Amino acid sequence: MTANFEQIQHSAREEWERLTSGDTPVVLVGTATCGRSAGALDTLNTLREETAGHGLACRFVEVGCLGPCYAEPLVTVHKPGEATVCFQSVDKKGARKIAAYLAGEDLPTELAFATTGSERIPDIPDLMDAPMMKGQVRRVLRNCGVIDPGNMNHTLARGGYTGLRRALELGREDLLGELEQSGLRGRGGAGFPVWRKWKFCIEAPGDTKYIICNADEGDPGAFMNRSLLEGDPHAVLEGMLIAGLTIGAAEGFIYCRAEYPLALERLAVAIGQAEEAGFLGPDALGPGRPFRIRVKEGAGAFVCGEETALIASLEGRRGMPRPRPPFPAVSGLWGCPTVINNVETLASVGLIFQNGAAWYTEYGTEKSKGTKTFALVGNVQRPGLIEVPLGTTLRQMVFDIGGGVSGNGRFKAVQTGGPSGGCLPADKLDIPVDYESLQEAGTIMGSGGIVVMDERTCMVDFARYFLDFAVDESCGKCGPCRLGTWQLLRILEDITQGKGTAADLDLLEEVGRNVVRGSLCGLGTSAPNPVLTTLRYFRDEYVAHVVSRTCPALSCRDFIAYQIDEEACNGCTVCAQLCPVEGISGTRKTPHLINEAVCTKCGVCSDSCTFDAVLTVNAVDLES
Amino acid sequence: MASTDTDLAPILDTFERRPETLISLLQAVQGRLGYLPPEVLGTVARHARVPRSRVYGVASFYSQFRFNPVGRHRVAVCRGTACHVRGARLILEELERSLGIKEGQTTEDMEYSLETVACIGCCGLSPCISVGDEVSAKLTAKKVRKLFKNAQRSAHK
Missing domain, CATH: 1.20.1440.230 (NADH-ubiquinone oxidoreductase 51kDa subunit, iron-sulphur binding domain)
Structure with missing residues (x-):
């Protein structure tokens, strides 16, 4: 690390200060993958055009994801002299309203999600009191949606790399000791104590050691790592540097899914900046102590999330696991002792050294310390990415933060841990989410996917x-x-x-x-x-x-039939137009009829009816 | 479409001639050609100094690699858990009807390929698909039909 760290940090803080309290309006647009799929880039373009049309000079900053996916695209506006406001669901029309607000019109309160600074506005909640944010503790995600991930100065201004700075002054024993005190356990699924894994690697014979960041987030229904890499890539680099310092590695690899092009792009930018600043390179860990990071793109194999399979893939082979022991900490990449940690684990390492183990253990349970990010998805009112203290109950996550089941659905089950996990029913909602409690209930913590299901899921x-x-x-x-x-x-x-x-x-x-x-x-x-x-x-x-011979969820096609409720059908013809087999007859404004002889039970009619006039029934009930 | 060693030389030369570069090499070659034609496997094998069998073994293991050409627009339906719960099957079936092809196929005019992917990672906005690098979210069968009417029109311009 460079000797003039304080100087770099000082100018970074000045830049941040200028951004947040300058005279130019600042507009932050969340353009992570999730924001983009909700139309954030269109929103950004409209904002640019409209503010220019008003003759305004604004600073536009593309930030990562704040978490409430349901409210995307999110736009945070700092108008000089006014409270900073985060707006939700900003489409092109919303963008025009925001531009008008910057030009002097009233604040479009109907779009306001929260205020994000110290200034408040009556009737608009503070960010951490807003729906979905309340109940969260944002530590790992503190920068996501707040800083420009492509600008290292933003990270630095908010404490980035001070953990590494501190770690460089500690000896190996102290580094491990602090990590042990923090109680940090692997965030990829199994929850193995991180300090112990590192210790095994330190004790393993060999001069060449490696650190690998496992960013092969393969669980369908999970996107915690993607958000973190897209929103705050330097946090992961800092964790890898501290790991390299502790275990004595000079080289690190990030194995990232090819399905995450934006994360790959932002990682490449971040590594370039860290190299330029001397945080990575020949003297990264002190004079003559190099550390480099290379990114390897995965090629689409879920099994490569398994440590030994990931190593095989990094070596250019088929990603097939091998029996353990020897564990990678003893014999890993090219036979050398190797530590493999998940993205969130490494980002937490940086935080622990920035703030100390005592700070880290303020939250959590006896055996599961700190906070954990979760992707809350499925049939839930407010889907998105959240971070909560370990020990928070599933009920708090699904109902208090997520707002309960979406639509008129009734809660049936929640699934944790992706394909390796299990489904829990309503009477397990009050178990605290920690490694042991979930395991006892038959599922696992996994990397953090939480899928909510209502009574329509079989x-x-x-x-x-x-x-x-x-x-x-x-x-x-x-x-x-x-x-x-x-x-x-x-x-x-x-x-x-x-x-x-x-x-x-x-x-x-x-x-x-x-x-x-x-x-x-x-x-x-x-x-x-x-x-x-x-x-x-x-x-x-x-x-x-x-x-x-029934499907209680009315989901399995071989058990069900569709019928039109004559009372509810107003003859709008939408279902008849969409039916792929022309199996629905009826004229405009008269109730329609489904021809069961040709019906393939594809469900398009039921999905497209806005009057709930297409009923799903069990076929055996029809016969009786 | 025959690709000769000389066509690929500029790409291959950016990689060291070592076995561990194999996956990156295949990614770069496929990035250029869109797929991996059989004759290319030998070229790659020589460059990475591994047997052809190993190149085939690796290429057939990972779902990213294809041995057949794909359409100009790659339509990928997310089959992640969140999308599954919120009706990804309906979306896939509507796409199969709209494009007239099944999952894994390419339209005759080479305009569209239809595939499924494990998870795009936009689970908060499910169900979703990607067309090229662009993600469309919160889909219904109706929206899909509309989306692809427009896409076909622009493709014929």
Whole structure:
């Protein structure tokens, strides 16, 4: 690290100060992948054009994601002399209103989400009191949606790299000690104590050691790491530098999914800036102590999230796991001792050294310290990215922060841990989210995906969905995983297609248990979890499929039929126009009729009806 | 479309001639050609100093690599958990009808390819698809039909 760190930091703070309290209006637009898919780039362009039209000179800053995806695109406006306001759902029309506000018109309060500075406005909540934000503790995500991820000075002004600065003055024992006191556990899923992993690597013989950042976020339904890399890439680099310093590595790799082009782009920019500032390079960890970081793009294989498979992939081979031990901390990349940590873990390392272990442990439970980010998605009112203290209950996350189930739905289940995790019913909502409690309930923390389901999600079909994923992603090396997941999938397909028998339920349990027992790596040993937990908590749904031949969620096509409610149908013709098999007849303003002989039960009519006139029923109920 | 060693030389030369560059090499070659034609595997094998069998082994392992050409517009339906819960199946089926092809296929005029991907990472705005690098979110079957009427019109301009 450069000797003139204080000087660099000082000028960074001046730049930040100028931005936040200058005379020029500043407009922050969240343009992470999620913001972009909601139209943030159009919003940004409209804002540019409209403010120029008003003759205003504004500073536009592209920031990462603040978290409330449901309210995207988010625009934060600092008008000199006024409170800073974050606006939500800013489309082109909203952008015009904001430009007019900057030009002197009234604040468009209907668009206001929150105030973000120290100044308040009556009837507009402060950011941390706003919907979805209240109840969160934003530490790892403190910079996301606030700073320009492409400007290292923003990171520096907000304390970035001061953790590394402090770490450079500590000896190895103190570094490990602080980490141990912080109680930080791996945020990728298993929750292994980070200090212990590092210690194993330090003790392993060998002069060349490596640190790898696992950014191969493969869990479908999870995007914590993407948001962090897109919103605050330097936080990850700082963590890697501290890891390199502690274990004695001179080189680090970031293995990132190719599906995250923007994260890759922002990482490349951040690394370039850190090199230019001398934070990375020949004297990064002190005179003559180099540290470099290279980014490797994954090529699309879920199993590469497993440590040994990830290493195989980095070495240019098929990403297949191998038996452990030896663990990567002893024999990893090219046979050298290697530490592999998840994106969020490394970002937390920087924070711990910036603020101290005591600060870090202010939140959390006895065995699970600190905060954790979660992707709250599915049938929830307010989906998005959140950060809460470990020990927060699922109910607090789903109902207080997420606003409960979306639409008129009723809560049925919540799934944690992605394809390796399990589904929990309503009576488990009050368990605290920490590593041990979730495991006891049959699921895992995983990397942080929380999928909410309402009564329309069929739990058998949900298990089938994950097994389909497991079969696709099984690398094929060991038999129990390759053959077992395939068998589980076939049985689940039979059940969802009305071909299942009561004996299938026991068979699922038996095969599932054996796959857990016999598989080589984490993918196989956890792949049956979605089946085993749904059998444990939602067995009645399985029984309904195989005994009474009904799908309680009215989701499995082989069990259902569609009907039009003559009372509710006003003959708008939308369903008839959209029906792919021309199976709906009726003229304008008269109730329509579904021709069951041609109906393929695709569900487009029910999905498109805005009058709830298309009813879904169990076919057996029709017959009786 | 035959690609000779000379076509690819400028790309290959940016990589060291070592086995561990294999995946990056294949990514660069596919980035240039859109897919991996059989004859290219040998070229890559020689450059990375590995047997052709290993190149095929690696290329067939990772879902990113394709052995067939794809359409000008790559339509990818997210099959992530959030999208699944919110009706990704309906979206895929509507796309199959709108484009007249099944998942994994390309239209005859090479305009569109239809595929599914594990997760785009826009779970808060599900269900979503990507067309090229652009993501469309909060979709319904109706929106899909509208979206692809427009896309087809602009493709024929």
